[in-house]
Amino acid sequence: MSIESSVSRRPWLGWVLFLGTVVVVFLIGLFASTIVERRTEALVAYTPSTDIADREPRNEVWGRYFPREYQSYLRTRETTFRSKHNGSGLVDALAQDPNLVVLWAGYSFSKDYNQPRGHAWAVEDIRRTLRTGGPLDGKSGPMPNTCWSCKSPDVPRVMAEIGPAEFYRGTWAARGAEIVNAIGCADCHDPRTMNLRISRPALKEAFERQGKDITTATHQEMRSLVCAQCHVEYYFKGAGNYLTHPWDKGLAVEDMEAYYDAYDFSDWTHGLSRAPMLKAQHPGWELSRLGIHAQRGLACADCHMPYETQGGVKYTNHHVQSPLANIATTCQVCHRESEAVLMANVYERQDKNLEIRAAVERELVHAHVEAARAWEAGAGEAEMKPALTHIRHAQWRWDFAVASHGASFHAPLEVARILSSALEKAFQARLELARVLAAHGVTGPVLLPDLSTKEKAQRYVGLDMEALRREKQEFLEKVVPAWDRAAAEREKGYGPRPPQ
């Protein structure tokens, strides 16, 4: 018996079939929507309905609401910058290249300089480096409080309380009990909306001095600008060591050089050549802007914090690291080449610049040693000035080109251009010095000391490494535990710490 004939005999059956079909189709629609949208989990994860306090410095408190971001952040304890080339972990840059000890003679970087590690190490590493010395109270030690500026979300918290100028004042040991949480959530995010937020005044101030309003930046721009709070060139201005970006004349290496020259600013006087030196920090943002990836609209986060999915949730991987550690989610989003080819392309760019860099370092070391010999031979200030100015500019340019992460990949040709100009200036210094030396009876070549190891180089520039290490050990044993106890006591006032 056909349905047709059944229905014609029982008219209400048609309605049952019709309504039944409606209900079934509706349910199928609901399921399909769930499968296609995969939004439910995303809503739970992303709706900013948290009770995180403004300026909350403890990353684990944020981590309760954003477990994926937080867990990926924790992996910044695994350091990978060019790790496939020279191993991971704490890499001693001075041991790898003892020339650096001579280049930084008279400055703290000649004591201790390791290749950078991930964000989660920030506080531990600044406590342990010999550069910060072994201050046993809050008034001694070689470094100012400004050195904390990029190390922790405790910095914007304290700045909100006392203002930036007061924050920078005093020695580094003065705020050891305040700055305890490593670089994390509050450095870049607003706790209520999770919007990206500039937490450091220096960047806002630098933009203002250039007539730009950083609050009008787009989200894509902010995905670089939050990085630019720290991964940029800066200096400590005046007696109050006020953190300042030297961008008033522009962002090119020559612009900042002109800025510093106009102020007659120098970071230190060189221990051998007595040249008034500049230490470039890490102008990563300024240099990456000049490369093809930034020119094509990419932000730092596009490659260093790629989007990933877990289950139905798309999130930003907060394990900030070299894109080469994860080529499938970084380079290969756009480039169709194999991992091996892409990696070879990057290393080729780095290796060519490393070649120029090595030449610059060679000539600069010669220039410092020859200048020292010229002083010894009785050269006067006026005679030496042109050579010392060339040394200052050469080393500034060299440092600018090599001090930041990945610059020779970000902007390979700009780095080569800068290194070439550094090479030119280093040689100009040596030509000047050859004439000064000849005028004082030194006509043969000035021989270099044995700089084959870090230890020999450090002895040559007059460092007592044993004393520095002893002093640091005492500081780590006596001072740091007291800082941590005081911080734990203080943080009790912030509300409960989440279960680990």
Added chain:
Amino acid sequence: MSIESSVSRRPWLGWVLFLGTVVVVFLIGLFASTIVERRTEALVAYTPSTDIADREPRNEVWGRYFPREYQSYLRTRETTFRSKHNGSGLVDALAQDPNLVVLWAGYSFSKDYNQPRGHAWAVEDIRRTLRTGGPLDGKSGPMPNTCWSCKSPDVPRVMAEIGPAEFYRGTWAARGAEIVNAIGCADCHDPRTMNLRISRPALKEAFERQGKDITTATHQEMRSLVCAQCHVEYYFKGAGNYLTHPWDKGLAVEDMEAYYDAYDFSDWTHGLSRAPMLKAQHPGWELSRLGIHAQRGLACADCHMPYETQGGVKYTNHHVQSPLANIATTCQVCHRESEAVLMANVYERQDKNLEIRAAVERELVHAHVEAARAWEAGAGEAEMKPALTHIRHAQWRWDFAVASHGASFHAPLEVARILSSALEKAFQARLELARVLAAHGVTGPVLLPDLSTKEKAQRYVGLDMEALRREKQEFLEKVVPAWDRAAAEREKGYGPRPPQ
């Protein structure tokens, strides 16, 4: 009255309508096929069924069968290399940069050096340049027959008759009546199959010496290798001036330098410094291989001879020129940026390398002048040798990096690397010279002469330009017309010239 009722009254009408529809649909199919396939014209144009003789040197004979390729080839008379920057036509490189006159002192390039023009100018330009002098018979003149090697499809024709070694022998004026057709079809194509073909023995021989068989090259490789017959580094070996590519130790700038050093080869002795100099030719192929476009599999022809369509015919544009002249059919095949952005990207790469290049030239000019002063002051051969070797290597590297077309776009970072090493060596020469000069009582800086114009620079290096121009004029009036008459007479034997 409906069709249905008409047909039911007249049954044969249904068949008429059915068959009529079949016919119409068939015709529409025919048209559609013609429109979609567009192959008819292509078959006419591309089927290699010509009666062109092997080694036919007259491009217009080939042009009868391949009008699109030929007509686009004729447009190589319009020269566009960076023309948007500095005007088109014959650009005097020595007037633009009088330093070149000093760098090439004692060598013919200091007499006359114009920016290159298109293929169709090849014979006219080599006749007119002051570098080839004004030989009034087949035995005088400064240049060997080898200079013709890349100028004309008459070259493989004559080589097929007498062999390459015999071809190279003797002075340039000896073959003036033989070599009359500008670079064209037979240089790269087989007349029967139109396949790409290596017509120059030097390239095959260089590959053989490296253990490579050039006949196994793919079509895509051939689309670069036919260019590599001429746009490469070479030298004239031995008394017979045998054209040779110095690639036996490798294709990098250091490899070829080592090759020349091992042979103790020099192109000339410098007129000021007396350094044993190398002249880089135009290692365009060697350098472009090291750039990202070649690394991604592109051939020269992909950008310099893009595919275009005329009517239904796809053909290769034989107006070989800068891809910037036609961005829509070159860069934009892959890159989605605007013309303005792409052009700015190219010029940025060129400008950064031009900056390093200018520094190298400045230091090299100083080095030559300082070396001349050192000889004057009584320096001896042994003392001067280290400085002269540095000058040789510095200028070789500079020339290698800048002499070919577009190298600072093809391989920007490799060019920067080479120029930096040139800068280093130029300064090392100057440092050595400072010591030699001091040892001979010259302690102050050696001042440069006025090199602000080409004329002043040429006077400084001792050139009598008036005499050179007079000699050339006489040659153009007396010798060249006789060459052309003899050639026309000879070509009568080749069969009819097509109507123009």
